[in-house]
Amino acid sequence: MSTDAGARHRDHAEALRAAVAGDTGVTETSLRTAVSARAAGGPPTDGPYDTLARQIGEASYQVTDAEVEAVRQAVGSDKAAFEIVMSACIGAGLTRWDAAARAIEEATDAPA
Amino acid sequence: MRLPEIERGDSLRSRALIRIISMALGARLPDAARVAFYHKDFVGPVLGAWTQDAMRGPSEWSVAERELMAAMVAKWNSCPFCVGAHRAIAVRGMDNAVADACLTDYHTAPISEALRATLAVLETMTLHLTN
Numbered sequence: 001m002s003t004d005a006g007a008r009h010r011d012h013a014e015a016l017r018a019a020v021a022g023d024t025g026v027t028e029t030s031l032r033t034a035v036s037a038r039a040a041g042g043p044p045t046d047g048p049y050d051t052l053a054r055q056i057g058e059a060s061y062q063v064t065d066a067e068v069e070a071v072r073q074a075v076g077s078d079k080a081a082f083e084i085v086m087s088a089c090i091g092a093g094l095t096r097w098d099a100a101a102r103a104i105e106e107a108t109d110a111p112a
Numbered sequence: 113m114r115l116p117e118i119e120r121g122d123s124l125r126s127r128a129l130i131r132i133i134s135m136a137l138g139a140r141l142p143d144a145a146r147v148a149f150y151h152k153d154f155v156g157p158v159l160g161a162w163t164q165d166a167m168r169g170p171s172e173w174s175v176a177e178r179e180l181m182a183a184m185v186a187k188w189n190s191c192p193f194c195v196g197a198h199r200a201i202a203v204r205g206m207d208n209a210v211a212d213a214c215l216t217d218y219h220t221a222p223i224s225e226a227l228r229a230t231l232a233v234l235e236t237m238t239l240h241l242t243n
Contacts, residue, residue, distance in 0.1 A: 012158075012161065015161075015162070016155065016158050019155040019158040019159075020155060025154055065113035068115075069113060072115065078115040078117035082151055083154060100237050
């Protein structure tokens with residue numbers, strides 16, 4: 001990546017991280033950031049959130065209706081459930097982005 | 113399971129768009145589009161802006177190459193719908209045979225070495241992050 005492209009994508013990544021952790025949601029920011037971290041392999045969180053976040057992070061195609069329904073019941077609305085799912089997905093995605101960005105940086109810093 | 117409000121749309125505009133596009137397509141509007149239309153106050157616009165820049169913005173990779181990468185990531189994520197959707201765009205800029213060879217086995221497909229190396233990185237990032 002050229003430095004321009006690198007900077008552009010880094011800005012996008014930070015904007016996405018901020019959007020998950022921001023105040024435009026109906027759920028608590030702390031819940032979203034915990035779920036996001038869990039899906040990225042981070043520390044356990046509570047009950048149904050933990051189960052769903054872990055599954056999204058490890059093998060999202062194996063998420064079950066019951067796992068989604070349990071979160072939907074816990075948060076009380078479709079909008080809130082959506083925020084939990086998206087926060088987990090973005091956490092899982094950004095951890096991969098972070099790893100790849102680090103790898104690229106190390107590769108371009110390495111002496112020839 | 114689908115969350116009803118996402119299915120339907122959460123604004124007059126979204127609901128109308130979902131109906132009209134489905135009618136024009138003669139098919140159910142894909143779930144990915146419904147998700148993109150939903151809860152626009154939250155992450156949608158930011159995620160969309162990055163997706164647009166990554167997939168269509170200035171790049172040394174062609175759009176077709178980027179769509180092939182997306183199809184491969186979808187394959188590693190076990191999402192058949194996404195494989196199909198990205199492949200369909202990829203083959204507008206490359207031979208069907210090349211795209212399909214890549215999806216079958218990128219190690220031996222007739223693609224550039226740069227693309228092959230990139231796919232190896234993408235595979236590791238998608239599947240083996242904890243290793």
